[in-house]
Amino acid sequence: PSSMLMFKTSDDRYLYEDLMDVAKAQSHSIIESMDSVYTHLQSHAKWPQLMEIKEETLVSRQDHDQVGLLKEKGIMDVADLKDDGVDGEKIEQLKTFIDSHAAINSLIVTAKAIDGEFQDYVGTLMGRYGVFKAAPMKKVERCLSKLENDYANEQYPKSAKLLDLVRCSVTFNTLEQLMKGFNALKSHTDSPQTTLKLARVKNDFLNGAYDGGYRDIKVNVVFHSATRPEIKMVCEVQLILSQFLNEKRRIHKLYSIAREQMFFEMAVKRTGRDEQQGAVKETGLKELKFSPVLNVGQDVSFKKLGREMCK
Numbered sequence: 001p002s003s004m005l006m007f008k009t010s011d012d013r014y015l016y017e018d019l020m021d022v023a024k025a026q027s028h029s030i031i032e033s034m035d036s037v038y039t040h041l042q043s044h045a046k047w048p049q050l051m052e053i054k055e056e057t058l059v060s061r062q063d064h065d066q067v068g069l070l071k072e073k074g075i076m077d078v079a080d081l082k083d084d085g086v087d088g089e090k091i092e093q094l095k096t097f098i099d100s101h102a103a104i105n106s107l108i109v110t111a112k113a114i115d116g117e118f119q120d121y122v123g124t125l126m127g128r129y130g131v132f133k134a135a136p137m138k139k140v141e142r143c144l145s146k147l148e149n150d151y152a153n154e155q156y157p158k159s160a161k162l163l164d165l166v167r168c169s170v171t172f173n174t175l176e177q178l179m180k181g182f183n184a185l186k187s188h189t190d191s192p193q194t195t196l197k198l199a200r201v202k203n204d205f206l207n208g209a210y211d212g213g214y215r216d217i218k219v220n221v222v223f224h225s226a227t228r229p230e231i232k233m234v235c236e237v238q239l240i241l242s243q244f245l246n247e248k249r250r251i252h253k254l255y256s257i258a259r260e261q262m263f264f265e266m267a268v269k270r271t272g273r274d275e276q277q278g279a280v281k282e283t284g285l286k287e288l289k290f291s292p293v294l295n296v297g298q299d300v301s302f303k304k305l306g307r308e309m310c311k
Contacts, residue, residue, distance in 0.1 A: 031213030059199035061160040103159040111165040129181035130172040164236040197222040216240045
């Protein structure tokens with residue numbers, strides 16, 4: 001974030017506060033637009049069929065027996081550690097470290113191995129129903145954020161809840177096209193010959209009181225690699241109406257701005273605290289105090305090896 005936003009305006013407000021107000025106002029307008037699209041869809045002939053798409057969860061973790069990821073010894077050994085009440089805090093710290101490093105790295109290695117094949121497979125399957133688009137793999141920073149927030153209370157390893165490292169989307173112009181695409185995908189996962197098996201369905205259209213405006217249908221599938229049969233992974237297919245996608249693109253940057261609000265508020269609190277303590281002042285070199293770390297004369301010995309000196 002730019003330090004310019006920490007300057008104050010003539011009305012004694014920080015520039016970042018004005019920026020947040022503008023972002024919130026524009027976001028509210030876009031959300032209202034998406035809610036209008038949602039209201040209009042309710043009069044569509046296919047609306048009752050959309051409401052029949054119920055949410056279901058068959059596989060909700062990457063370490064599920066049908067997937068088999070995150071079963072490495074180093075990860076599983078930590079899960080078996082006993083909390084004896086004395087070292088419980090250290091055990092939790094170790095679990096957090098393993099979760100945010102070894103476990104996520106393991107998932108990323110699998111994701112990279114399976115991503116290209118998954119995108120080709122789903123693109124061939126769904127390209128006839130809508131506009132297919134391969135999405136970039138989820139970044140490590142975003143994975144860590146979800147562990148700390150969305151999955152804070154999940155069982156170890158929490159990273160097993162990351163079901164969308166490998167993802168794609170299919171966009172449809174009409175609700176009728178979306179229904180055909182969903183039914184085709186669902187039917188394909190039911191086939192005994194497919195490498196896609198249904199893991200989870202999340203239908204945002206079912207929630208009329210949803211305050212985010214944007215809605216889609218997310219279908220998570222267990223993808224079984226044909227080229228590397230030992231690899232399986234839960235991946236995500238987003239089914240999107242073009243009207244919502246257009247508004248989502250508009251609001252994405254505004255959400256990025258809004259996410260910086262906590263950073264600015266923490267910076268303001270720190271600055272205010274420092275000013276109260278008199279810490280905001282010029283410090284000359286002479287005012288600095290140094291503690292002795294090493295006395296060369298006493299702590300360092302020299303030996304001569306041929307023409308070289310070593311210490």
